[in-house]
Amino acid sequence: MKIKHHEIEVVTDAPFTNCKLNREPYAKVLTEIVNSYADGFVLAINNEWGTGKTTFVKMWRQQLNNEGFQTIYFNAWENDFNDNPLVALMSELKPLTKGIINGEKVFKSVVEKGAVLTKNVAPAIARSLIKKYIVDAIENTTKAAAEILEEEIKEYSDKKKTITEFRTELEKFVKKKGGNKPLIFIIDELDRCRPNYAVEVLEQLKHFFSVNGIVFVLSIDKKHLASSVRGFYGSEKINTEEYLRRFIDLEYSIPRPSNKLFLKYLFDYYELDKFFYSKERIQYGELQSDATDLLDVAELLFNKTNPTLRQQEKIFGQTRLILNSFKPNQYTFSHLLFVLIYIKTLQIELYQKIENNALTIQELSDSFVSVMPLEIKNDYGRNLLYVVALLLHFYNNNQEHQNRIQLLESGTDGNIATPIKIKLADNDSKKLAGLFKEIKQRSNYTDGSLKYLICRINLTESVIIN
Structure with a gap:
């Protein structure tokens, strides 16, 4: 006798065999979309908690694999113990080195650029405290203040250059692996994460991973993700709809079953x-x-x-x-x-x-x-x-x-x-x-x-x- 609903088995050869909600047609629609717009964009599958999104995206992922797409499934909630999402996202890319000529070497180049970025994404509060401490110590020294400003300008320029180089190397890596098909990077349970982690994932997707050849799929309940955004910024007045629109290019809702x-x-x-x-x-x-x-x-x-x-x-x-x-x-x-x-x-x-x-x-x-x-x-x-x-x-x-x-x-x-x-x-x-x-x-x-x-x-x- 069952009193708890267990995870539905995803059959490799026929992923939607055990789907009792007739959702395979929606997966086919989404496959056509990601295949038609392979330049890279963010797709949000937006449905309420408890509507079967996770099961759907896992079945769809297997269907994509069967059709020759490279896919990644990342459960953000299970990984928000790590303070830096960049490390977790990069770790998901590493298995793609298999099957690429000199794959480890190519990926290493991406990692090297990413390593510089990890140094530059230290918490903003900590950076501001350090700068304030330095400035307070030398506030009367105009020359020192000018040197600090010059150093910050250089740091800013270097960071912009590094981001560009990282994207270039990442795009090369993805192109080698996927050919003409985009890499489908599914991020699930983002709306359950700690607010700071959820927002940092979104920010890093936009700034670091927005390249040709990667389609990000966010499986979310947008209302709960909006709550995380408000929690992160400490304001109920923030226009979360407009904020999330910066990151989401296309939104799709799975129709409710009969x-x-x-x-x-x-x-x-x-x-x-x-x-x-x-x-x-x-x-x-x-x-x-x-x-x-x-x-x-x-x-x-x-x-x-x-x-x-x-x-x-x-x-x-x-x-x-x-x-x-x-x-x-x-x-x-x-x-x-x-x-x-x-x-x-x-x-x-x-x-x-x-x-x-x-x-x-x-x-x-x-x-x-x-x-x-x-x-x-x-x-x-x-x-x-x-x-x-x-x-x-x-x-x-x-x-x-x-x-x-x-x-x-x-x-x-x-x-x-x-x-x-x-x-x-x-x-x-x-x-x-x-x-x-x-x-x-x-x-x-x-x-x-x-x-x-x-x-x-x-x-x-x-x-x-x-």
């Missing part, structure tokens, strides 16, 4: 069918719709609230574990169970209030609708309204007897009504009342309490691993 497609994948991956369709369970007719009920409500929730793929994985992993606390002949109320696991994962404060009986029935109804807007236009919407009714019914049963309310009342016209007001159209309270009546008529639901599900979600019930 929720239905991904849900089916997660259902299969976490083997929920082994529970719902076990030999012991399928003999009970009342339980045979549980799997469908769960998938229906999951699709509705995810379509409405757009959790990341990683969040969806986590919810399904938790669901699989929690299902093992039920015996084959027990009700799971799978749609309500899934909704509560969803709330606990993404709305923990609301879940804690539900757990602690800290809301009135009306407050719970209002909170639910504010988190997951209801649209009673189709079967999915009506299914979710049924889940709301079941939640309110079980929650009401959770209360001390004196605190319970009558969920059904007789209306002035003789029809049933409910005091609970749903924040939708006027007739939705009538629909809710009808659902309360339906639940009340099911004897096995009448005394059901939310504790029955909460204790399982909190893993205070025995879990049988199978």
